[in-house]
Amino acid sequence: MKKYKLEITVFLCGALSMVLELIASRILSPYVGSSNLVWTVIIGIMLTSMSLGYWLGGKVADKNKENDISILAKHLLIAAIATSCISILETVFVNILAEYINQLVIVSLISATVLFGIPSFLLASVSPIAVKLKNNDQNNVGTTSGKISSLSTIGSIFGTFFAGFVLIPHLGVKNIILGCSVLLWILSLILAENKNKKYYICMVVELIVIIGLNILGAILFKNNNPDILRDVDSEYSRIWVKEVETATNKYKTLQVDTGLESYINQETGEMGAQYLQYFDLFDYYNKNAKNTLIIGGAAYTYPMHYLKKFEDRKIDVVEIDDKMTQIAQEEFGLDTSNPNLTIYTRDGRSFLNYNDKKYDVILIDAFKGLNVPFELTTYEAMEKAYQTLNDGGIVITNIISSLEGKESDFIKYEYSTYKAIFDDIKLYKVNPNKKDDESQNLILVGFKGEKNINDDATNEYQNLLNNEVLNYSSDKGVITDDYCPIGD
Numbered sequence: 499m500k501k502y503k504l505e506i507t508v509f510l511c512g513a514l515s516m517v518l519e520l521i522a523s524r525i526l527s528p529y530v531g532s533s534n535l536v537w538t539v540i541i542g543i544m545l546t547s548m549s550l551g552y553w554l555g556g557k558v559a560d561k562n563k564e565n566d567i568s569i570l571a572k573h574l575l576i577a578a579i580a581t582s583c584i585s586i587l588e589t590v591f592v593n594i595l596a597e598y599i600n601q602l603v604i605v606s607l608i609s610a611t612v613l614f615g616i617p618s619f620l621l622a623s624v625s626p627i628a629v630k631l632k633n634n635d636q637n638n639v640g641t642t643s644g645k646i647s648s649l650s651t652i653g654s655i656f657g658t659f660f661a662g663f664v665l666i667p668h669l670g671v672k673n674i675i676l677g678c679s680v681l682l683w684i685l686s687l688i689l690a691e692n693k694n695k696k697y698y699i700c701m702v703v704e705l706i707v708i709i710g711l712n713i714l715g716a717i718l719f720k721n722n723n724p725d726i727l728r729d730v731d732s733e734y735s736r737i738w739v740k741e742v743e744t745a746t747n748k749y750k751t752l753q754v755d756t757g758l759e760s761y762i763n764q765e766t767g768e769m770g771a772q773y774l775q776y777f778d779l780f781d782y783y784n785k786n787a788k789n790t791l792i793i794g795g796a797a798y799t800y801p802m803h804y805l806k807k808f809e810d811r812k813i814d815v816v817e818i819d820d821k822m823t824q825i826a827q828e829e830f831g832l833d834t835s836n837p838n839l840t841i842y843t844r845d846g847r848s849f850l851n852y853n854d855k856k857y858d859v860i861l862i863d864a865f866k867g868l869n870v871p872f873e874l875t876t877y878e879a880m881e882k883a884y885q886t887l888n889d890g891g892i893v894i895t896n897i898i899s900s901l902e903g904k905e906s907d908f909i910k911y912e913y914s915t916y917k918a919i920f921d922d923i924k925l926y927k928v929n930p931n932k933k934d935d936e937s938q939n940l941i942l943v944g945f946k947g948e949k950n951i952n953d954d955a956t957n958e959y960q961n962l963l964n965n966e967v968l969n970y971s972s973d974k975g976v977i978t979d980d981y982c983p984i985g986d
Contacts, residue, residue, distance in 0.1 A: 504628045507570070507685050508646050511624040512653025514678055517661040518581070518621075519544050522614050524671045524736045525588050527755045529596035530606050532735075539606040540614075547615045551622025558623065559630035570627050571689040575704060577620035578682035582708045584675050585715025587613050589722050625650050667733045667821070676712040683708055728829070732821035739829050750829060752797040752822075760797030762830055769799035773896050773928040773939040775962060780859040780892050781808070782959045783945070785952030787858035788812065791886070793846035793874065794864035798826040805836055814840045814857075816849045847873040850882040858888050862895040872982040875912060879979075880919045884946055893920070893944040901927070901967065903935030908984050910972040912942055918976050920944030925967040940967075 522540045523532050530536050555573075562569055592609045599605050625646050633642040665674050683705055690697065720726075727750075728739040738753040742761070749770055751761035761770040777800055780787050788811050792801060795817030804813050817823055820843045826832040834841065842849060846864050860883050864874055873879060883893050893916075899908035909925075916923045928939040956963075977984065 503688055504567075504632055505646075505649055507574075507689060508625055508628050508649045509653035509656075510681065510685060511574075511621045512650035513657030513660070514681070515544075515548065515618060515621045516654045516657035517665065517674065517678060518614055518617055520658070520661045520666065521671045521674055522610060524666065524731055525584065525613065526592065526606060526609055527736050528738060528753065529592050529756065530602050530609070531755045531757075533602075535603060536606050539603060540610050543607065543610040544614060544618050547611075547618035548622035551619040552626055554619075555623025556626040559627045562627070562630060565631050567631055567689055567691060570624060570631065571686045573620050573623055573627070574682050574686040574689065577617050578679045578686065578708055579704070579711070580616040580620065581675060581682060582679040582711035583715075584613050584617075585672055585712055586718060589715065589718040593722065662733075666731050670729075670731045671736070672712070672716055672729075675715075676709070679708045679712060680705070728825070730821060730825065732819050734819045734821075737821065737825065739825060752825065752830070754796070760799045760830070762797070762799055767831060769803050771799065773941065774800045774803070774863075776896075776926055776928065776941040777804075777861050777863075777894055778807070779941075779943065779959060779962060780861075780894060782952050782955045782963070783943070784858055784890055784892050784950050785955070786890070786950055787892075789857050790814070790859040790861060791816065791857045792861040792863060793849070794862065795822055795826065795841070796863070797822070797830045798832045799830065800861070800863070801839060802830075802832060805838055809838075812838045812840070814842065814855075816842045816844050816846050818843065818845050846871070847879055847882075850879060850886060853886060855886075856888050857886055858891050860886060860891070860893045862893065865895075865897060872977075872984060873979070875915070875977060875984060876982055877915050877918060877976050877978045880915055880944070884919050884944075887946045889947045890950045891946045893946075895942045895944075897940045897942055898937060899940055900937050901934040901940070901970070905935075905937050907974065909940055909942070910974040911977045911984055913970065913972040914974050915976045916942055916944045917972075921947060922949075925970050926962065926965050927967055928965070930965050 519540065522544070523537060526532075526536060526540070558569060591612060592605075595609060596605050629639075629643050629646045632646065633639055661674070665677075669677070683701075687701055719729075725740045725742060726738050727741055728737070730737040730739070735754045740751045740753060741764075742749045742751050748764045749761045750764050752759050762768065763770055777792075780790065790804065790811065790813045792813060793816045795801065795815045798815065798817075801813050801815050804811070823832070823834075823841060823843070827834060833839075846862075862874060862883075864871055880893070887893070895912070897909055897912060900906045901909060913923070913925065922945040924943040924945075926941040926943070928941060932938040
């Protein structure tokens with residue numbers, strides 16, 4: 499191992515660079531979301547930091563005439579401390595920055611730079627320093643450089659898959675930060691030479707500081723967010739379960755990224771989101787509907803409402819994230835043993851593409867505000883939905899958009915797309931008091947064939963029906979899999 503300690507260090511530093519890049523999105527997502535904009539910023543900042551690290555690392559290597567490996571050990575130790583500060587900075591910096599600056603890109607840029615710039619910079623500097631330390635023959639500079647670069651890249655590949663498939667869903671971000679910090683400390687210890695008693699004492703103190711910073715970060719986060727009951731990392735999202743108390747009610751909520759996905763009244767168990775009431779309109783427009791598909795389960799508040807209200811009807815739920823289903827059971831009271839409930843842990847578009855079952859109703863509730871899975875918005879997706887419906891079937895979709903103005907592109911593109919597919923469409927404002935240029939919940943309804951109106955339910959749903967947006971028009975075109983100017 500001693501013979502290959504530089505190679506091992508380069509490999510692990512390459513892996514840790516990608517681990518940090520992946521967890522950067524998880525750290526920032528509750529404050530700025532995880533849209534393409536945020537990912538673009540994160541990748542740009544990380545690449546900038548790494549470029550500077552390669553450049554300045556090379557300069558440090560050239561000045562290291564005696565090939566002193568302790569320089570590399572010091573870089574890794576500083577990187578360990580900088581990584582340990584990430585959890586603290588999330589609470590004392592990112593949280594405050596997001597509260598006072600209402601510009602997603604600016605908050606993302608500053609936060610990614612402050613939290614991840616220094617560790618990424620230092621990890622990148624390892625490769626050029628290692629090339630100089632490893633190169634004893636000037637005739638083999640190319641071979642040595644290629645070998646080191648290859649090991650760093652292989653490490654990055656390993657770190658990407660290991661973090662995405664194993665670390666994040668099973669350990670969680672805070673434990674990963676602690677693990678990365680300690681691993682960097684261990685590498686620093688291994689690389690250091692001429693160790694004496696004083697050195698070991700200093701390293702023990704450094705380890706205590708590193709662990710202490712991580713513990714302090716966890717304490718600060720908990721104290722600053724007493725309403726967060728659970729902070730969970732799944733394969734797909736960072737999920738917060740929160741307890742929110744108003745003047746009249748106490749709610750349990752589920753938050754993904756910056757979006758409030760589901761919430762229930764803890765006293766009554768009733769779903770709290772007003773827009774979900776509009777999903778019941780299928781009962782008015784198709785009185786013979788017996789089976790429903792909903793894409794997007796989150797905390798399963800609507801499926802639980804459906805099973806309670808329509809006891810003789812069946813509902814299938816497609817939810818890509820099995821951690822969501824687990825949280826719905828443990829925190830929101832979901833009973834998966836109900837014979838009228840079937841759960842598919844699948845991607846919504848994939849399910850539509852390959853499903854051969856017919857439904858009377860399809861409900862789509864997979865859009866997360868700014869984070870729109872474009873694959874569920876396109877002409878091809880809605881064509882699959884149309885084909886999946888029985889005659890007289892209905893699609894009801896929750897969309898967050900403004901009706902007019904700068905933030906209206908989503909609804910206008912979707913309106914045109916639905917109009918090109920369905921035999922008739924309707925649009926509803928969930929909150930009639932909202933101005934048309936304000937972002938809000940809108941309900942878009944598409945019909946296959948003739949409506950089968952349930953006249954007996956008119957009075958029950960009249961308040962919802964009164965909020966129809968009449969004579970709406972769109973100046974946008976149809977969106978397709980090939981051209982989709984909205985979404986992630």
